[in-house]
Amino acid sequence: MAYSEKVMEHFANPHNVGEIKDADGVGEVGNPKCGDIMRMYIKVENDTIVDVKFMTFGCGAAIATSSMATDLVKGKKIEDALKLTNKAVMEALDGLPAVKVHCSVLAEQAIKAAVSDYYRRRGIDPTPIVGELEDCEEESCACTL
Amino acid sequence: MAYSEKVMEHFANPHNVGEIKDADGVGEVGNPKCGDIMRMYIKVENDTIVDVKFMTFGCGAAIATSSMATDLVKGKKIEDALKLTNKAVMEALDGLPAVKVHCSVLAEQAIKAAVSDYYRRRGIDPTPIVGELEDCEEESCACTL
Amino acid sequence: MDQNGKRLVYADNAATTAVSPAVLDAMLPFYKELYGNPSSLYSVGNAAKKPLEEARAKVARCLGADTNEIYFTSGGSESDNWAIKGVAHKLKAQGKTHIITSKFEHHAVLHTCAALEKEGFTVTYLDVHENGIVVPEELEAAITDKTALVTIMYANNEIGTIQPIPEIGAICKKHGVLFHTDAVQAVGNVPIDVKAQNIDMLSLSGHKLHAPKGVGALYIRRGISIPNLIDGGAQERTRRAGTENVAGIVGLGVAMENAMATMEEKNAKLRRMQDKLIDGILKIDRSRLNGDRIKRLPGNASFCFEGIEGESLLLMLDLKGVCASSGSACTSGSLDPSHVLLAIGLKHEVAHGSLRLSFSDMNDESDIDYILEVLPPIVERLRSMSPLWDAIIHGRTV
């Protein structure tokens, strides 16, 4: 298992780390038993994600995918942010080891969870827009979602 | 399996190789299936082995023990020659690998076989003097006699 | 240790060690002029036979065994498999289908036991309690008239705790049960005497003590006959086939001899370093030492940090030139927390935050100083990124 240089770059100096106190949406995915938790904060103006930050407990890939995913949605329209796939995150990182693919899925899901929260706070049912968020199973930590 | 220098010396330049055409006694032990045959010729004067020669088909130890055994009995009284043991042959050769001990036994037996033949030619039953000669079994080549 | 001007601290000697220059020097002739097959008759081959047997004598001496009780193998895993499967298959015919081991053995033992369970054997996995040590009385209580084998590791690879081997040996002897110990982590680090300690079989591996990877040995007490794991040629007195890894075996002999000669001095130094390391690390908030503080290998210390995930900790340390591991090297890449840490009672989420630092005589105190300098800020940084930390320090369950 070797990480790409890009992954190590984002791991060593992750972008967008931290909290947004007055966030418009907060999403959290993963669970500590599995060793990965991502929490993402978004600030939205005119349907645009003007700011995004994350807090992550997890492996190198978890931190790097959090960093990359936040980079990729920052400044994007929500509808475009929702098009972010784990594949895109992986590609932007020049790939991930097979056992770490689930981290990119978590990152995708964390963004979606934050957007869902944003809609929910505004009284809008997120499901038709964001889709069902499958939660990582407690049982199998190597969830493939 | 490594031979001592002494064994290699006697193997490389064996003493007493050859036939004695007018031998007073000839003894042969071993069998070709087992890969070892020793034939010894003795010339006897006044109960003394005045000459001894051997022909051997066999491994390095077979040749070296033949050489050493003939050296050890040459010039000896028959009664002393009959005291030659395989142990003495081995010791004189600075030892033999365990799997090759039977060669020293063959050499001892070959001398005895030649002496027996000497007595037999003179009409004397060798058994009370030389003892029973146990023959190497066809079945087990690693005979321990 | 410095490399390219960058400080490098290799603190993963329980995973593998560097081949020492003395060992390499001893090996090189066998990769050059002494390439002959030790089973050959001619001089080039024979020249390899003697060093092979000398290495066997050295290994035997270091264990208090006889020379012809030592069989060379390809490493610790093969030795473990051979010993355990061998005894199991041998004694099955006598209705002995029970094996006793512990919960925190190396996978070479645990997975071998699991394979035997599939064949119908039953296995008792003894508790190792919070201090990471098997209780001899519990072991004795587990023995039945069906017990074929007790296999308990000498020292644990992940947390370094040393097991009560002489006591276990005595119990096994008393009950007439064979006793195997995986001493891969112990050999060269603690004094071993297989006779005095009533050990029937013992596995060791070269690369844990500055010999190369891919060579090891199994001690089998004279009189114990088990089926071969690897059948074939007449090598190793017909009990382990395969052209001998002469260079590796010679290296193992030299490494064992060196380890024995320097053990006392080395251990005194490693103990001092370990004390400093443990005291220093335990100053970090919500950190813990895994396993007994005293009954441990002098070169091995394992910690857990709440709110930290082990892999990112290791990667951060690597960026600072510190090579460490979270536990067993064989399972990295796996996402499950260590079975060893779970066996000593840690929760999953805590077990994820483990760090094993293991040292050899090639380390020195400045390595400890360096680790104590770089580790606390890394822990702090990761915790500051963690969505759990806040909850942890405020005592909320996560």
Next chain:
Amino acid sequence: MDQNGKRLVYADNAATTAVSPAVLDAMLPFYKELYGNPSSLYSVGNAAKKPLEEARAKVARCLGADTNEIYFTSGGSESDNWAIKGVAHKLKAQGKTHIITSKFEHHAVLHTCAALEKEGFTVTYLDVHENGIVVPEELEAAITDKTALVTIMYANNEIGTIQPIPEIGAICKKHGVLFHTDAVQAVGNVPIDVKAQNIDMLSLSGHKLHAPKGVGALYIRRGISIPNLIDGGAQERTRRAGTENVAGIVGLGVAMENAMATMEEKNAKLRRMQDKLIDGILKIDRSRLNGDRIKRLPGNASFCFEGIEGESLLLMLDLKGVCASSGSACTSGSLDPSHVLLAIGLKHEVAHGSLRLSFSDMNDESDIDYILEVLPPIVERLRSMSPLWDAIIHGRTV
């Protein structure tokens, strides 16, 4: 080759080969700075992982296999044991308890089969006839609906004959029976394509082709699942536990690549040398070449000399600086004549007088000239000492 001014001709390459300088160069870094455990996370370990996987790719390429069909082992014997015991134990549950092999396999195969016979398997040992070659029709006739495995060596180690592997592969495929080949002597010497030749499993060993002793590989076609021989850590995609012998594996990769790149040229040279050697030796009275003259490895020729015992012949040759063997190195020290020579129909007394001369690309024609110079007088001298020779030349049975 000269050493200390004394001429040395190493003509026992079928027993083992010298590590080539290129292989040793490739290995050394892993005994020095790149000592890390390839399963580790940090950079020192990771630096060992890539070369390991590159070596796997090289080995795969040389066999026409996929990279992840190659599993590294400790040598040919382990590979043979794993393949044969693995298939046997796997298919036993389906009532497949029959194995087909030949009479003149290496002991790593024969003794493994014997071990399985003790467990209740039945084994058919195919005749190899006077030319030392299995007849495919006889093999096909031996297949029953209980047949689990066919294991036939690619080329014989003692007499060098090459078996009809593609034909056997096709037959096994037709009948849905797994096919393993011990290709320890063939790899690097003949072109192999496991897919085209329908080989399901293939054993190879490094030290037969200028890599070190103690490393080998087993090719297992994708989709074939057999139990592990060595259980434990997650190395080799969980199928062969044990910290990887990185240096040896890297050496094996380089050696395989070199062997493939130079095979054609090398074989042309070895064929020329072999022709000269055979023609020269057969001029000796009552000598014979063992096995087919054409279907043989270019570097291996085995002879028998009536009235001669093999060991003394070898020792005399050794005194002249020629390293040779009577057959398999694994059995020297044994007093029984070679099972291979008996299998091709030789009588015990003739089989005792065998001589195997085997060459690699490190030999050249001057070695042949030297052997042809020293061998005839040695044969003559030994015969002149032999109490049998007279009877032999006069046609009396001995």
